[in-house]
Each structure stands twice: as structure tokens, then as C-alpha cells.
Amino acid sequence: MNNSAPIGIFDSGFGGLTVFKSIAQKLPEYDYIYLGDNARSPYGDHSFETVYQYTFECVEWLFKQGCELVILACNTASAKALRNIQQLDLPKKYPNRRVLGVIRPTAEVIGNFTDQKHIGVMGTRGTITSNSYPIEIGHFFPEVKVHQQSCPMWVPLIENGEHLGVGADYFVTKYTTELLQKSEHIDCILLACTHYPLLIPKITKFLPSTVKLLTQGDIVADSLDDYLKRHPEMESKLAKNNQRRFYTSGDVATFDQHAAVFLGEQISAQKMGL
Numbered sequence: 001m002n003n004s005a006p007i008g009i010f011d012s013g014f015g016g017l018t019v020f021k022s023i024a025q026k027l028p029e030y031d032y033i034y035l036g037d038n039a040r041s042p043y044g045d046h047s048f049e050t051v052y053q054y055t056f057e058c059v060e061w062l063f064k065q066g067c068e069l070v071i072l073a074c075n076t077a078s079a080k081a082l083r084n085i086q087q088l089d090l091p092k093k094y095p096n097r098r099v100l101g102v103i104r105p106t107a108e109v110i111g112n113f114t115d116q117k118h119i120g121v122m123g124t125r126g127t128i129t130s131n132s133y134p135i136e137i138g139h140f141f142p143e144v145k146v147h148q149q150s151c152p153m154w155v156p157l158i159e160n161g162e163h164l165g166v167g168a169d170y171f172v173t174k175y176t177t178e179l180l181q182k183s184e185h186i187d188c189i190l191l192a193c194t195h196y197p198l199l200i201p202k203i204t205k206f207l208p209s210t211v212k213l214l215t216q217g218d219i220v221a222d223s224l225d226d227y228l229k230r231h232p233e234m235e236s237k238l239a240k241n242n243q244r245r246f247y248t249s250g251d252v253a254t255f256d257q258h259a260a261v262f263l264g265e266q267i268s269a270q271k272m273g274l
Helices: 016-026 048-064 075-080 082-093 103-113 125-130 132-140 154-159 168-180 196-206 217-230 252-263
Strands: 007-011 032-036 069-072 098-100 118-123 145-150 188-191 212-214 244-248
Touching: 007 016, 007 048, 016 032, 016 217, 016 252, 032 048, 048 069, 048 075, 048 082, 075 082, 075 103, 075 125, 075 132, 082 098, 103 118, 103 132, 103 188, 103 212, 103 217, 118 125, 118 132, 118 168, 125 132, 125 145, 132 145, 145 168, 154 168, 154 196, 168 196, 188 196, 196 212, 244 252
Parallel strands: 007 032, 007 069, 032 244, 069 098, 118 145, 118 188, 188 212
Antiparallel strands: none
């Protein structure tokens, strides 16, 4: 058995590093390749067709690096590209490889965190307009009402290092207030963008203490752990040397600088050319 395949983790930029961090902590023995398509990010405002094209190009690149399993650690890519990749591309070109996203694992458990059966979802325009979360949550928790809020300024604030400054307060207050005004029964809010955990210190200042704030990293890590236990045919292919490699389609120095903020440690990324 050739157990030399790293697990691929893809994001349009830096945000997926929060998911990677949780996965690597939960499953430290595996090899990982992280790819950030920073040269073409953010994906949030791109069309479905463009996000699908970009995402599949990056998935194929990860396949060429030997990955048998790729995680789309990006809500926009999961919302706009995952279904086509799983249903159209993999059966034709890569029948033995798998691509998983972050929306379904979250939808499978999120209903367990609300007593009032009212959930808020905060994400990019692309994720919100796709309606992926209401649809997926409805499959598992049809009694739960989902209230959505687009937060288009949050990713730019984070990627420009302004997320903890006083200038971020306006947009954090604006979006959280708009969401909470949609229902007085919201008792759980999902940060449906992997960048958003960096804003938690700000967000919690404007939330009532009765509202739970959920991030996706640990949820996705637990789901991947379960997936590998249920699919030994995939797990047996994976390399277990505790090796991590990072690639970006953008500027390497900029990626390393931002990655240190998202991961809490220094890394050295490599340039990836599509």
C-alpha cells in the first residue's frame, strides 16, 4: 500500500489557516499541503463560474502534488464550487480522489448549539447569496430558522491588518447589529468565513452574553477525523510523517507575514504557479 499522500487544504487566501490549525492539532501525525490562492483572492464577490474555475484549478494542482484527499477550507469555494467538483469532475477524471468542504460538517451539528432554534450566519457575499447554509442546515435541522448577514468589509480589514484597530469597530458593530435585528430569538451565530475568528475579540464586545459564537475549525477537524475512521481505504493512503508544506499563488513574504498572525507561528511558504 502506497501511503505517501499528504492531505491537501485549500483556501482562497489566509483564512483557511484557521481550519488547518485545528485539523493539524487534532490529527498531527499526517502530512499536509496548504495552498492559498492569494493572487486571485478574495473569492467572495466572484461569480459562481469564476470561483468554480479557480477552485478546480487549485484542486488539480494539489492532486498533482500527490494529494488523494483535499479539504476546501473556504466557505465561498465550498458554496460555489464543491458540488460541481464532486458530482461532475471527480467521477470523470479522478474517481478515487475526494474533495470535502466546510459547510456540510457544520450543518450536521449546528442545530445542537441553539435552544431557541434561531441561528445567525455571518459570511461573505458569495457564501450568503448561495443560500448554502439555510439549505444544508434544513436537511439536518428543519425546525431551525437561519438568519443570514453578509459582511463584505471584514475580510479586507483582516487582510490589511486592521481587524483589531478602532477602525474595525464600525463595521463589526454594523453587521452584528443588522443580524441581531432580524430576530430577537437568535442565540447562536456561526462565523461562516474562516477569516472571521480573528475578529472574535471585537465581535464578542457587541454580542449579548446569551449568544453563542461558533467557529468552524474544530467542527471540521472532528468531521475529518470521523471521515477517516469511516473510510479506511482513504486513510491507508495518507502519509504520516508530520510534515507541513505551505504554498501561495501570491507574494511569499506577504503570505508568511499574514500566516504568522493566523497560525501563531512562523512558516516559510513556497511560490506556486498555476
